[in-house]
Amino acid sequence: MSAYQTARNRARAELTREIAATARRQLAEVGAAGLSLRAVARDLGMSPSAMYRYYRSRDEILTALITEAYNALGSAAEAADAQARARGLDPGRRWLDVCRAVRGWARANPHEFALIYGTPVPGYTAPADTIAPATRLTHTLAGILTDAAAAGTLQPPARPIPPPRLIHPAVLQAYGSPPAPFEDLIERALLVWTALIGTISFELSGQFANTVTDLTAYFDAVMTIAAETAGLQPT
Amino acid sequence: MSAYQTARNRARAELTREIAATARRQLAEVGAAGLSLRAVARDLGMSPSAMYRYYRSRDEILTALITEAYNALGSAAEAADAQARARGLDPGRRWLDVCRAVRGWARANPHEFALIYGTPVPGYTAPADTIAPATRLTHTLAGILTDAAAAGTLQPPARPIPPPRLIHPAVLQAYGSPPAPFEDLIERALLVWTALIGTISFELSGQFANTVTDLTAYFDAVMTIAAETAGLQPT
DNA sequence: TGTACATCAGTGAACGCGCGTTCACTGATGTAC
DNA sequence: TGTACATCAGTGAACGCGCGTTCACTGATGTAC
Numbered sequence: 001m002s003a004y005q006t007a008r009n010r011a012r013a014e015l016t017r018e019i020a021a022t023a024r025r026q027l028a029e030v031g032a033a034g035l036s037l038r039a040v041a042r043d044l045g046m047s048p049s050a051m052y053r054y055y056r057s058r059d060e061i062l063t064a065l066i067t068e069a070y071n072a073l074g075s076a077a078e079a080a081d082a083q084a085r086a087r088g089l090d091p092g093r094r095w096l097d098v099c100r101a102v103r104g105w106a107r108a109n110p111h112e113f114a115l116i117y118g119t120p121v122p123g124y125t126a127p128a129d130t131i132a133p134a135t136r137l138t139h140t141l142a143g144i145l146t147d148a149a150a151a152g153t154l155q156p157p158a159r160p161i162p163p164p165r166l167i168h169p170a171v172l173q174a175y176g177s178p179p180a181p182f183e184d185l186i187e188r189a190l191l192v193w194t195a196l197i198g199t200i201s202f203e204l205s206g207q208f209a210n211t212v213t214d215l216t217a218y219f220d221a222v223m224t225i226a227a228e229t230a231g232l233q234p235t
Numbered sequence: 236m237s238a239y240q241t242a243r244n245r246a247r248a249e250l251t252r253e254i255a256a257t258a259r260r261q262l263a264e265v266g267a268a269g270l271s272l273r274a275v276a277r278d279l280g281m282s283p284s285a286m287y288r289y290y291r292s293r294d295e296i297l298t299a300l301i302t303e304a305y306n307a308l309g310s311a312a313e314a315a316d317a318q319a320r321a322r323g324l325d326p327g328r329r330w331l332d333v334c335r336a337v338r339g340w341a342r343a344n345p346h347e348f349a350l351i352y353g354t355p356v357p358g359y360t361a362p363a364d365t366i367a368p369a370t371r372l373t374h375t376l377a378g379i380l381t382d383a384a385a386a387g388t389l390q391p392p393a394r395p396i397p398p399p400r401l402i403h404p405a406v407l408q409a410y411g412s413p414p415a416p417f418e419d420l421i422e423r424a425l426l427v428w429t430a431l432i433g434t435i436s437f438e439l440s441g442q443f444a445n446t447v448t449d450l451t452a453y454f455d456a457v458m459t460i461a462a463e464t465a466g467l468q469p470t
Numbered sequence: 471t472g473t474a475c476a477t478c479a480g481t482g483a484a485c486g487c488g489c490g491t492t493c494a495c496t497g498a499t500g501t502a503c
Numbered sequence: 504t505g506t507a508c509a510t511c512a513g514t515g516a517a518c519g520c521g522c523g524t525t526c527a528c529t530g531a532t533g534t535a536c
Contacts, residue, residue: 008478008532015479031357033268038522049525050480058523119353120440122266159469161456166449184456190446191434191457195426198433205355211425214401221396221419222426225464234394243499243511250512271489284492285513293490 016054018044020064024112027065032115033122037061059124066130069112074136076105081140091148092227093235098140099196099223106200113204117197138193142175145189148232149182155231156181157188188230195226251289253279255299259347262300267350268357272296294359301365304347309371311340316375326383327462328470333375334431334458341435348439352432373428377410380424383467384417390466391416392423423465430461 005013022043027035037058041048055061080101084094106113115121116134148154161184165172171186178185199222202208203215212218224234240248257278262270272293276283290296315336319329341348350356351369383389396419400407406421413420434457437443438450447453459469 006533012479031354033357036522037524047481048523049482052524053479114354117440117442119266119349122268159463161460166447166453166456168446168448171446187453187456188460190443190453191430191460194433194437194457195430198429198436199426201433201436202429205352208425211403211406212401213403218401218422218425221401221422222429225396225423225426228394229460229464241500247512272491273489282514283490284515287491288512 012054019051019054020061020068023061023065024068027111027115028109029111031111032062032065032118035062035065062121062124063127063130065112066116066126067133069109069116070130070133070136072109072112073102073105073116074133074140076101077137077140081144090233090235091144091151091153092232094144094147095141095227095232096220096223096235098144099219102137102196103200103203103219106204110204113200117201138189141193141196142189145185145230145232146175149178149185153233154182155228155233157184157229157231160184161187182231185230192226192230196223199223247289254286254289255296255303258296258300259303262346262350263344264346266346267297267300267353270297270300297356297359298362298365300347301350301361302368304344304351305365305368305371307344307347308337308340308351309368309375311336312372312375316379325468325470326379326386326388327467329379329382330376330462330467331455331458331470333379334454337372337431338435338438338454341439345439348435352436373424376428376431377424380420380465380467381410384413384420388468389417390463390468392419392466395419396422417466420465427461427465431458434458 019040022040023035026039026043035058037051038048040061041051051061055064077098080097081094084097089097145154160181163183165183165187167186175186177183199219203219208215208218228234254275257275258270261274261278270293272286273283275296276286286296290299312333315332316329319332324332380389395416398418400418400422402421410421412418434454438454443450443453463469
């Protein structure tokens with residue numbers, strides 16, 4: 001074993017990535033249900049059995065794609081927020097910028113978006129490794145709200161959700177229990193997150209097709225209203 | 236041709252329904268992607284080719300299921316609203332009751348819910364016949380809002396969505412343009428509808444699994460907050 | 471530096487499966503006289 | 504009411520397709536002496 005990677009090892013790593021990339025390209029064309037190991041092999045000019053040197057099964061490729069999708073979406077959101085913060089924007093505007101970044105990514109990668117937020121692929125159950133990348137987006141959103149609370153610009157709710165709290169203790173420990181008068185902040189954050197993903201899902205599946213004229217303007221308007229329910233001020 | 240149905244005709248109508256029922260049962264087990272014409276035939280003890288006497292293709296069976304699902308969900312919502320009105324409840328409470336009915340139906344029929352609001356089945360495009368039953372739910376929600384506006388209990392928005400309107404003229408004509416100060420009512424109604432369907436979808440696909448402790452209480456709280464964004468007062 | 475052996479990438483054939491759809495047919499049901 | 508013919512439900516075999524996965528193999532790459 002040398003300090004440098006052997007040629008074999010480098011080739012292996014590269015092909016592993018190439019298989020995932022080909023699968024991703026195919027996912028973009030036919031969707032998750034139509035993704036086939038044989039088709040990926042065909043695209044790469046290899047035999048189907050060769051795939052088994054790199055992934056133990058079709059499901060393992062699917063898992064790789066899911067992880068990739070969560071990471072791509074997560075870093076798109078993080079990048080948008082970082083840029084907004086660098087420009088000195090307030091939390092309300094940061095929220096809108098992140099929403100737009102998420103929507104932009106989803107429109108550019110609709111099948112990958114459906115893979116993580118759409119109907120679960122039948123017969124597939126995601127392993128625990130996908131949890132961490134999945135939280136990158138929610139972490140970003142949570143950061144905006146806690147920054148607003150710290151800056152004193154977060155509007156307390158007119159009618160807070162009455163106790164008891166509906167959030168799992170483990171989550172409260174991870175994020176810290178929001179202090180008064182924001183006890184129900186996490187519940188409201190979940191609503192706002194649901195509105196974001198739900199609106200994009202509806203747009204992508206054509207539910208607004210004959211109803212909304214300007215999808216971009218509608219999205220901005222709706223995300224602003226949604227943010228207000230969590231106490232974020234529009235700009 | 237007699238005035239009464241011939242035995243053959245009655246048998247035909249019955250089997251047509253029975254095929255749809257079997258397909259529905261199978262959909263509940265394996266989901267839309269796994270639904271197969273051959274399996275339906277097997278369940279009924281018939282040959283696969285016999286199915287073609289009743290439906291022109293697999294897609295036509297799928298269309299029948301989609302129409303059925305929209306109608307079942309629509310009448311669940313209508314029934315809940317009718318009962319709430321009969322009990323003299325105000326629009327805010329009617330909204331909550333309808334939401335609960337929609338959630339109840341979705342939890343009882345998760346695959347049918349996914350069939351109409353989830354990721355579209357690959358290679359299938361819904362024909363125009365499915366549009367009318369699809370509007371039954373949105374009509375019910377719209378009725379609650381217009382009743383509240385007529386009764387003078389609808390709260391005007393603090394920050395209305397500025398012009399221009401984002402709703403297709405055809406929709407404005409069908410429902411009537413909302414009068415001041417409710418010009419953006421349809422946009423807000425769409426948000427509220429998205430929150431309803433999105434929250435249920437997230438619940439069904441397990442997105443709240445390790446976050447929310449009491450899904451029923453969370454749903455009620457969130458639907459109440461969502462309704463407020465359209466001006467509906469909670470009870 | 472050269473040789474003997476171990477590791478591992480990739481192949482090609484095969485297994486067993488299920489799918490949607492077509493087609494020529496048999497036999498029962500319905501209709502017109 | 505009885506008969507001749509038309510309609511139509513349902514069968515069984517077949518077509519052509521694609522899938523995930525296994526397995527014995529060849530030949531190249533890497534390693535230890």
